[in-house]
Amino acid sequence: MTSRTTRLFLLGLLVFASAQAFAQSAPPAPLPAWEQLTPQQREALIAPLRDRWNREPDERPRMLERAQRWHAMSPEQREQARHGMKRFEGMNPEQRRQARALYGRMKELTPEQRIELRDQWKKMTSEQRDAWMKENAPRRRPQREER
Template identity: 85%
Template sequence: MTSRIARLFVLGLLAFASAEAFTQSPPPAPLPAWEKLTPQQREALIAPLRDRWNREPEDRPRMMERAQRWQALSPEQRAQARHGMKRFEGMSPEQRRQARALYGRMKELTPEQRAALRDQWKKMTPEQREAWMQENAPRRHPSREER
């Protein structure tokens, strides 16, 4: 009797596993290289950038400089940058404000000073962090909305 229950249990697991595999959608097909995209696909990708370029002429120099810096990055540096962008997108507005202030300050520091600031930041209370933010907040660009 117990062997029959065990067989039924195994058959049930197999049926469930095959049903689960059957209902899962296949992974999306890899997208082609830029040269293989249709004109409509290319347009969908570049339209937001073109709209921003036209809407914010005062930001054009900064946009161009960023594009040139991106081209100069190695594949590893680009992967790190993408990872950082994804982390930033997942932050709350307060976390973004703090990240901007820390990044702006750390750009000016030596590696040793950066490590010291990171250690100091970890030990600060929320009130101490807010005071530090008030003293070190980066200048906001007038055309940039909160992201």
């Protein structure tokens, strides 16, 4: 019985000590600004983009347009875009399909019409949404290779 108590005590002490060590570990140091990166670090960041640029010549105009649009955005607009990308990544395939259709349609609307469509969408049943999707389905782009 004593050895069991001793083992439990030592196990508890070990758990406590490791929890303390984990809690006290320093947060990782922030990475430097672009200008302070080494050439190797810069290359590691740029290489995937260069590879995609060379691998997908048909996508080059779209890639360049996106980069120019990103550069023209305010910091608030960039944060909003990042938030939207994170939301999109968390969606299932059906939700993504609906989001693409809504986005494609909303680009054509005035701000007032967007609010109206959003309010209508929230009130629709799944059957009504399916019907709306059939009427407003975005054109399908060819599938790209998985990266």
